[in-house]
Amino acid sequence: MFHASNQSDKPKYYALIEFPYPSGQGLHVGHPRSYTALDIVARKRRMQGYNVLYPIGWDAFGLPTENFAIKNHVHPKLVTAQNIARFKQQLLSLGISFDWFREINTTDPQYYKWTQWIFLKLFEHGLAYKKEMAVNWCTSCKCVLANEEVVNGGCERCGSEVVRKTKSQWMLKITEYAQRLIDDLELVDYPDRVKAQQRNWIGRSTGVQAKFATTAGDTVEIYTTRPDTMYGATYMVISPEHPLLKVWQDKLSNIEEILAYQEAASKKSDFERTEVAKEKTGVELKGVRAINPLTQKEIPIFVSDYVLVSYGTGAIMAVPGHDTRDWEFAKKFHLPIVEVVKGGNVEQEPFTENQNGTMVNSDILNGLTVAEAKKKITAYLEEKGIGYAKVNFKLRDWVFSRQRYWGEPIPIVHCDQCGHVAVPLEQLPLELPEVDSYEPTDNGESPLAKMTEWVNTVCPKCGGPARRETDTMPQWAGSSWYFLRYMDPHNQEALASPQALQYWAPVDWYNGGMEHTTLHLLYSRFWNKFLYDVGIAASKEPYAKRTSHGMILGENGEKMSKSRGNVVNPDDIIREYGADTMRLYEMFIGDFEKAAPWSTASIKGCRRFLERFWNLQELMTAEEELSPQLESAFHRAVKKIGEDVETLKFNTAIAALMALLNDIYDCGAVTKGELRLFTVLLNLFAPHICEEVWERAQLGDGMVCRQQWPAYDESKCIDKTIEIAVQVCGKVRCRLEVAADIDAAHAIAAAKASEKIAAELAGKQIVKEIYVPGKLVNIVAK
RNA sequence: GCCUGAGUGGCGGAAUUGGUAGACGCACAGGACUUAAAAUCCUGCGAGAUUCAACCCUCGUGCCGGUUCAAGUCCGGCCUUAGGCACCA
Numbered sequence: 053m054f055h056a057s058n059q060s061d062k063p064k065y066y067a068l069i070e071f072p073y074p075s076g077q078g079l080h081v082g083h084p085r086s087y088t089a090l091d092i093v094a095r096k097r098r099m100q101g102y103n104v105l106y107p108i109g110w111d112a113f114g115l116p117t118e119n120f121a122i123k124n125h126v127h128p129k130l131v132t133a134q135n136i137a138r139f140k141q142q143l144l145s146l147g148i149s150f151d152w153f154r155e156i157n158t159t160d161p162q163y164y165k166w167t168q169w170i171f172l173k174l175f176e177h178g179l180a181y182k183k184e185m186a187v188n189w190c191t192s193c194k195c196v197l198a199n200e201e202v203v204n205g206g207c208e209r210c211g212s213e214v215v216r217k218t219k220s221q222w223m224l225k226i227t228e229y230a231q232r233l234i235d236d237l238e239l240v241d242y243p244d245r246v247k248a249q250q251r252n253w254i255g256r257s258t259g260v261q262a263k264f265a266t267t268a269g270d271t272v273e274i275y276t277t278r279p280d281t282m283y284g285a286t287y288m289v290i291s292p293e294h295p296l297l298k299v300w301q302d303k304l305s306n307i308e309e310i311l312a313y314q315e316a317a318s319k320k321s322d323f324e325r326t327e328v329a330k331e332k333t334g335v336e337l338k339g340v341r342a343i344n345p346l347t348q349k350e351i352p353i354f355v356s357d358y359v360l361v362s363y364g365t366g367a368i369m370a371v372p373g374h375d376t377r378d379w380e381f382a383k384k385f386h387l388p389i390v391e392v393v394k395g396g397n398v399e400q401e402p403f404t405e406n407q408n409g410t411m412v413n414s415d416i417l418n419g420l421t422v423a424e425a426k427k428k429i430t431a432y433l434e435e436k437g438i439g440y441a442k443v444n445f446k447l448r449d450w451v452f453s454r455q456r457y458w459g460e461p462i463p464i465v466h467c468d469q470c471g472h473v474a475v476p477l478e479q480l481p482l483e484l485p486e487v488d489s490y491e492p493t494d495n496g497e498s499p500l501a502k503m504t505e506w507v508n509t510v511c512p513k514c515g516g517p518a519r520r521e522t523d524t525m526p527q528w529a530g531s532s533w534y535f536l537r538y539m540d541p542h543n544q545e546a547l548a549s550p551q552a553l554q555y556w557a558p559v560d561w562y563n564g565g566m567e568h569t570t571l572h573l574l575y576s577r578f579w580n581k582f583l584y585d586v587g588i589a590a591s592k593e594p595y596a597k598r599t600s601h602g603m604i605l606g607e608n609g610e611k612m613s614k615s616r617g618n619v620v621n622p623d624d625i626i627r628e629y630g631a632d633t634m635r636l637y638e639m640f641i642g643d644f645e646k647a648a649p650w651s652t653a654s655i656k657g658c659r660r661f662l663e664r665f666w667n668l669q670e671l672m673t674a675e676e677e678l679s680p681q682l683e684s685a686f687h688r689a690v691k692k693i694g695e696d697v698e699t700l701k702f703n704t705a706i707a708a709l710m711a712l713l714n715d716i717y718d719c720g721a722v723t724k725g726e727l728r729l730f731t732v733l734l735n736l737f738a739p740h741i742c743e744e745v746w747e748r749a750q751l752g753d754g755m756v757c758r759q760q761w762p763a764y765d766e767s768k769c770i771d772k773t774i775e776i777a778v779q780v781c782g783k784v785r786c787r788l789e790v791a792a793d794i795d796a797a798h799a800i801a802a803a804k805a806s807e808k809i810a811a812e813l814a815g816k817q818i819v820k821e822i823y824v825p826g827k828l829v830n831i832v833a834k
Numbered sequence: 835g836c837c838u839g840a841g842u843g844g845c846g847g848a849a850u851u852g853g854u855a856g857a858c859g860c861a862c863a864g865g866a867c868u869u870a871a872a873a874u875c876c877u878g879c880g881a882g883a884u885u886c887a888a889c890c891c892u893c894g895u896g897c898c899g900g901u902u903c904a905a906g907u908c909c910g911g912c913c914u915u916a917g918g919c920a921c922c923a
Contacts, residue, residue, distance in 0.1 A: 245838045245917085252837060252919055259923080276923060289923090332921080358921040368923045376835080377921050446922055566917070640859070642847055646840080647916080654846065657859045663874095704848065707858035714858090777854035782904045784854055808890095820903055824853050832903045 054094075054149040058540065058552050060103035066556050067094045068535055068595070070564035070572070071109045071156075073527075074135035075116055079142040080612070081620045081638070081650065082604045086563050088635045089601060089644060089702060091148045092736045093561060096697055098149075099732075099761035105556060106149060107538040109156035110136050114527045115193060115209060118458035122490045128458045132159055142622065146631050147739050149757070154541045158530030163537065164460040165481035166547040167529050170579065172463060172474045173586060179225040180452065182472060186293075187451055189217040194492040196221060198451045198526065200253075200571045216318070219496070222462055222523060224450040226578045230254050231443075233577055241597040243645075246569050253570040255446025260430055261365065262439025264288060264342045267350065268303055272296060272342060275364030275444060278374065278406070279433065280425035283414040284392035285369035286382070288342045288353045289334065292317040293361035306338040310355055317357045332358055332381040344369075345438045346415065356381065364444055373398035374406075393422060450575070452526060455498045457490045459524030467511035467518040476512050484524075498522040531572055532579040535559050535594055547588070557590040563599045573598070599700060602647040604638070609649045620650050632738035633659045639702035639737060661710055662741055665734065668713075668722050669749050675723035684771050685715050686729055690764035693733050702737075709734055728752060732759050777828040778803040780812045784828075796823035803829040 067090045072083055094106040112132045121128040136157065143150065156163055174180040188197040192212035196219060201208040226233075234254055237247045259277035266272060272288065290296065292314045301307050313335045334356030341350045358377055359368055372382030372389045379402035382389055389398050394410045396403030403409070411417040416432065417425040433439035453462070463475035463482045475482050485506040487499050500522040501507065511518035533547070539556040540548035564573070576594055583589035605611060606618025613619065625634050636658040642648035678686050689712045696705035712730065716722050722730075728751040735742035735756040746756040774792045776799065777784045786808045790799060800821050803809055809831070816833035823829050 243838095248838050249918055255919080255922065257922075274923080278923080356921090358923095360922065363922045365923095370923085375923070377923080380921090444922080446919090569918080640846090648846070651846065651860075654860045660874095661859085703846090704858080707848075710858055775854085779854085779904075782853095782902090787854070822853090822903060824904095827853050828904090830853080830903055 054098075054104075054106065054151050055153050056103060056105040056107075056151050058555060062101055062103040064105065064556060065094075065097045065102035066105045066559045066561075067097070068107070068538075068559045068562045070562075070568065071111050071531070071534060072139060073111045073114055073116075074132065074139045076120055076131070076135055077614075078135075078138050079622050081622050081625070082612075084146055084148075084622060084634065085604055085638045085641075085644075086565075086601045087143070087146070087148045088638055088737075089700065090561065090563050091635075092639070092697055092702065094149055095736045095739070095757060096694075096761060098757065099759060101760070105154075105538065106151055107154045107156075107541075108143065108148075108150040108152065109154075109534060109538070110139070110158065111527070111531050111534070112136065112157055112159040113459045113525075113530055115195075115456065115458070118456060118490055121458070127486075128490065129159070132157075145626055146622075146635065149739075154538050156534060156537050156541050158460075158534065159458075161481040161483050162544075164530065166537065167460050167525065167533070168463045168475075168480050168482055169477065169547065170533060170583065171460075171525070171529070172477065172480075174224060174582065175464070175472075175474055177582075177586070179228060179582065181223055181225070182220055183223050184218060184220045185223075186216045186218050187221055188214045189219075189496070190214055193456075194496060195455050196451055196453055198528075199448050200450075200574070217496075219453075221451050222453040222464075222521075224452045224578075226450045226575075227445060227447055229578050229581055230256070230445040230447050232581060233447075233574065236577075236581075236593055240593050240595065242595075243598070243600060246566070246573070246598060246600065249566075249569045250574060253447065253574065257444050257446075259442060259444065260433060260439045261442040262345065262369075262433055264345060264369065266343065266353070267341045268300055270296075270299070272353070272367050273365040274367045274369045275442065276369055278371065278426075279429045279439070280406075280411065280414075280417065280422050281371040281374045281392050282344070282369065282429060283346050283417065284371040284373050284390045285344050285346075285351065286372060286388045286390055287351045287370045288367065289356050289359045289370050289378075289381070290353060290367040291359040291361040292355055292357055294355070294366050296367075297355065300337070300340050303339040304337055306335065310335050310337065313355060320357070332356065332377070332384055334358075334381065334385070336385070345433075345436075352387070354381075354385070362448065363446065372402065374403055376402050376404060378402070392417075450578075452529075453523035454526050455492050455496055455522075456524055457484070457487060457499045459526065460529055461500065462521040462523055462525060464521040465509060465511055465518045466521065467514060467516060469516055470511055470513040470518075473511055473513045473518070479512075498524060500524070528572060528575050532576045533583070535562075535576070536580075536583070536589060550588075550590075553588065553590045558593055559595045561597045561599070562595040563601060565603075566600045569600075600645060602643070602645055604641070605647055605649045607650050607652065612650075620652070625652075625655070629655055629659050630662075630740070632662055632741050636662065636706060636737050640706045642703060644700045644702055658706075661713065662738060664713055664717070665730070666741060666745065668716065668727055668730070669745060671716075671720070671722045672727050672749060673721055673723050676725045677723060678725055678729070679719065679721075679723055681719055682715060682726060684768055685712055686726065687764045687768040689733065690729070690762050691766075691769055693736075694761070694764075697736065706737060709737075724749070724751065729762060731756055732762055774826055776826070778806065778809055779828055779830040780809065781832055782830060785809055785812055792826065796825075799823045799829050800831070803831065 069086050069090050094104050097104045117128045117131050120131050188202045190197050190207040190212055192210050202214050205214055207214055234251055234256055257277050259275055260279040261273060261275050263271040263273050334354045337353045340353060342353050344351055370378040372378040373391045374393055390413055391398045392414045393403060394412050406422045409422050411420045411425045430441050461482045461484055465473045467473055485503050487503055490499055493501055507520050509518055509520055536548050540552035543549055580589050580594035584592055608618055610616055637655045640658055689708050692708045693705045731742050731745050731751055742756050770792050772792055773789050775787050775789055778786050778788055786806055788802055790802055800823055813833050818833045820832040
């Protein structure tokens with residue numbers, strides 16, 4: 053019924069919500085908050101003459117389905133199909149104007165064929181690579197997690213402990229796009245908090261990478277954001293995993309102690325390692341020392357787990373006078389602390405302030421400000437060949453392998469002769485084979501590894517024996533490009549036709565949850581940028597505008613969950629109050645962008661409002677015009693509702709409709725023209741009842757949702773008379789009814805003429821008279 | 835520690851650029867209708883003092899201070915709280 057065409061004379065509008073994961077629990081009351089909001093926008097755009105694309109689909113790969121399948125010995129395909137059927141029926145009952153002709157499903161081979169195709173493109177461009185590395189391993193899911201999926205050292209999904217494990221993994225080089233992912237935030241309209249969170253996650257820092265010579269005759273590279281403090285570097289720290297330890301092992305007299313420390317560090321979980329309040333530990337290397345390139349002094353080298361191997365060079369110069377961690381470490385190990393920036397007392401506490409401060413004890417830098425010193429020393433280090441300016445990011449490459457069944461197979465073949473070879477494009481989709489058991493294997497491999505017939509294949513390159521990759525892709529794969537598939541969902545030849553991609557891109561308005569800011573939102577921006585670079589996606593950024601809805605909490609103000617017993621089932625609400633009431637309530641519940649507690653008691657108000665609207669039919673007169681008493685109220689309402697929908701203020705838009713309805717009841721009658729206009733306005737929020745009233749009261753041809761969005765007349769938004777406040781010295785003393793177009797002189801005169809004000813001013817001298825048009829008069833008197 | 839937000843009645847929440855604080859709704863109280871209840875309709879509903887009653891008055895948007903004729907809104911300093919990041923050099 054709401055079918056978007058890829059060819060139209062109308063301007064296009066692409067509204068998008070995050071497609072749901074069809075879980076076994078069915079729709080959550082949180083889903084409709086987002087869907088109804090953009091449904092309102094989509095409906096308004098259609099009425100405003102746009103060709104609107106508002107699609108829906110299913111992000112259906114994932115662990116809960118797989119776990120359910122394991123437990124109940126059913127194929128996840130079947131579980132998925134059942135869940136989708138339930139979700140679909142629930143969404144249909146809400147009357148969301150999705151384009152169901154474009155429904156997609158990430159687990160459909162015709163869909164994941166293109167997910168695999170994109171992976172091979174990434175592989176072809178060197179952005180997908182396999183690497184032996186320490187990864188985050190969820191002990192409960194028996195699966196590798198991306199950094200983005202680890203929350204407080206626990207699994208984002210199940211909360212279980214995450215440990216480090218060395219495994220060979222497929223990685224995606226998202227770091228290649230780090231700078232552009234930051235820069236291009238300038239091109240899009242996202243909430244500041246979303247942009248800030250993404251920048252924070254990517255974590256750009258500027259500094260210097262420099263070489264420190266050692267007494268072993270080689271060098272250690274360090275990274276620092278404070279090259280200005282290099283004269284104060286009194287020791288050096290390398291991470292326990294640093295490769296130089298192996299190189300130096302024969303020279304180190306305390307190698308046993310170091311290896312023991314290394315061993316202990318490797319056993320710690322992520323959670324333990326990143327615990328903040330932890331006391332610093334470490335071991336000094338006996339036998340190798342470094343040389344501060346500026347002071348030429350020999351300084352000790354320590355190994356400590358407060359330096360991470362995965363960031364920078366895995367080694368730092370330690371400046372205890374001006375870094376909190378170095379200071380703590382120096383105090384514990386009684387290392388010298390040298391002040392190089394004046395302003396604090398470095399014996400008492402580190403002086404980390406880097407705005408104001410003058411360099412001291414720093415030879416060529418003495419007397420400079422920190423900023424000047426940074427510039428000068430960077431140039432100096434470059435000139436001497438000691439170091440160079442370098443930008444670093446906290447963002448790591450994306451661990452893309454999962455050792456699970458229910459995901460897209462990674463279309464790669466391992467050949468002893470040719471290495472990693474792409475499955476030829478014409479063999480896509482590489483479908484998931486049937487397996488007997490979906491359980492991961494004991495050694496942490498995917499259940500696919502047991503499918504020897506499937507695993508053993510021939511190399512596409514040399515024809516020799518080869519093995520298929522048995523890892524699958526993470527759940528994020530399918531959702532990283534789905535907005536492109538919607539543009540042309542049935543295309544067999546390409547992920548979408550160039551014309552469709554050109555026509556619809558970018559998504560004009562994308563609404564979703566804050567929880568996806570550093571996961572899905574970042575991943576899909578990355579994929580879109582890559583696809584843009586290879587000439588497929590038509591816009592640099594996938595989403596022109598992003599908004600975020602707040603969570604709907606339980607009645608007790610806590611997050612809804614089964615264990616808390618505060619879950620509200622949308623089916624129950626729809627059954628008892630109807631879909632329109634449900635939609636209206638979720639939009640009226642509060643500020644759209646903030647979390648709001650559910651209140652079943654408050655729903656009644658929305659239901660009552662709709663009943664009062666329904667009963668207007670009995671008050672309807674045959675007149676077409678707006679009645680003089682209500683004309684300005686209607687014009688104001690059209691204006692307000694139009695504006696509020698654009699700024700996500702659905703709650704006040706509905707309040708305006710309620711106020712307008714109260715005004716109509718005060719008049720005791722409604723003209724046909726008024727009811728028509730009211731129905732048109734309300735139809736965005738409550739489509740079912742409005743279509744019904746539209747037809748029964750014979751308000752017009754066709755359906756309400758096909759009408760034009762009404763215009764308002766600015767000049768008619770104003771009443772003939774208005775009430776202004778009269779203040780004396782800023783305190784309201786009375787209110788006056790005056791003509792709306794009254795000028796300052798007359799307004800002030802009218803104010804003074806009132807008995808109350810005259811009495812108030814008696815015997816006082818007027819100092820100042822202020823008139824704020826349409827608002828108030830303020831008389832200042834002594 | 836750093837980065838974002840947010841603190842307003844019994845409750846959810848309103849309040850362009852500083853300009854009548856509490857829109858709209860819920861709950862509650864009183865009344866009408868009814869044999870009765872539900873539903874519906876009408877009225878009231880921040881706190882305090884005063885009054886037979888009403889008007890009027892005083893206070894009031896987390897706390898302290900400031901700017902202004904005028905501050906929920908702007909500035910400075912705190913407190914509390916939610917979300918994100920975090921031994922990131």
